[in-house]
Amino acid sequence: MTRTQKTVFILVAIVALIMGLTVNKVLSGKGQGDPTALIDAGIILLPQSRQLPPVTMTNQNGQPVVVNELKGKWSLLFFGYTFCPDICPTTLAQLRQIKSELPKEAVDKLQVILVSVDPNRDTPAQLKQYLGYFDPQFEGLTGASVDDVQKVSNAVSIPFIPADTSKPNYTVDHSGNLALIGPDGTQRGFIRAPLNNQKLVAQLPGLLQRK
Incomplete structure (x- = not known):
């Protein structure tokens, strides 16, 4: 990856984060719960939900899944990959720990x-x-294809830079932020990286009660 690509990647990530912080200020007088506590936990809610694109992907069981039909539960979308040397295993281990400490009604x-x-x-x-x-x-x-993945990542403002797959043992530059998808299948916000386990365990149960 060139220096220019790295700069663009960083700028896009910063802009997305600033937008999230800005729009959450609009929410300060709305909604349920304590907005300050949510922000402190890294949870950035959008003032208006975003539609996801109707991209068909394949799940780990080989079954087709249409991204904008992820409904019925709250979903945390993490854009990563299995050959990732650092961010992905750390984030997934944290999510496992967070899940283990949530009450059953929240996990469900x-x-x-x-x-x-x-x-x-x-x-x-x-x-x-x-x-x-x-x-x-x-x-x-x-x-x-990578294009399909980028349609989804761009829609939720969590960028990544496609790798040069011709290089052996290539890595992919990506964000550690999570996209927060509501039970209606729309994006409700973000969870900023790095994750704070303790604060997320405290704030997620209340958030997950929302429709």
């Missing part, structure tokens, strides 16, 4: 989904094996 309303930014290597079988190391109930999605 939540699903964690790894959206692969490396569809070239991340087959459904690879995703299933990898996620099994953390939590067999974690979901995985892989696309037919």
Whole structure:
């Protein structure tokens, strides 16, 4: 990756974060719960939900999943990949720990989904094996192409830079932020990286009660 690409990536991530922080100020007088406590936990809510694109991906069981039909539960979308050396295993381990400390009624309303930014290597079988190391109930999605994944990541403002797959042992530059998807299938906000386990365990149960 060139210096220019890195600069663009960083700027896009910063702009997305600033937008999130700005719009959450609009929410300060609205909604349920304590907005300050949510922000302190890294949870940035949008003033208006966003529609997800109707992109069809494949889950870890080889079944088709249409992204804008992720409904019925709150979903945490994490854009990563199974060959990731650092951010992904750390984040997934944290999400496993957070889930283990949430009350059962909150866990029943939540699903964690790894959206692969490396569809070239991340087959459904690879995703299933990898996620099994953390939590067999974690979901995985892989696309037919990088373009499909970018349509989803761009829609939720969590960017990544496609890798040069011709290089051996290549890595993919991506964000550690999570997209927060409501039970209606729309994006409700973000959870900023790095995750704060203790604060998220305190704030997520109240958030997950929302419709």
